Amino acid sequence: MNALHVAAEELGGLLSSELVSKAFAGARLVKAFNHLPAAQLGTNPTIGGQRQVVFVSSDDADASATVAALASQLGFAPVELGRLDQGGIPLHIVGGQPGGLLFQNLEKVA
Numbered sequence: 001m002n003a004l005h006v007a008a009e010e011l012g013g014l015l016s017s018e019l020v021s022k023a024f025a026g027a028r029l030v031k032a033f034n035h036l037p038a039a040q041l042g043t044n045p046t047i048g049g050q051r052q053v054v055f056v057s058s059d060d061a062d063a064s065a066t067v068a069a070l071a072s073q074l075g076f077a078p079v080e081l082g083r084l085d086q087g088g089i090p091l092h093i094v095g096g097q098p099g100g101l102l103f104q105n106l107e108k109v110a
Helices: 016-023 061-073
Strands: 030-032 050-058 077-082 107-109
Touching: 030 061, 050 061, 061 077
Parallel strands: 050 077
Antiparallel strands: 030 050, 050 107
């Protein structure tokens, strides 16, 4: 959930993931699998133990670990970034600019 074409003031100073998390009180939100277009996920061949990176961020450490484990089972290399208000920043559009990890198709050596 990357807010596109939404003014920062419309989000009340929150990242879009934080806003959605507040809207669904009691839910365990994990931001993952969305830093790349869907068509690009899983397209990198596994060569020499390299796996395509999937970034994971959540305010719930257990939920984050569950999604990271699923990503690993699917053949991705999960990289946990921490809480939404910290680790999620590189995965959002902030001030009209993509965060540093958004759209980065990286690989990790196992």
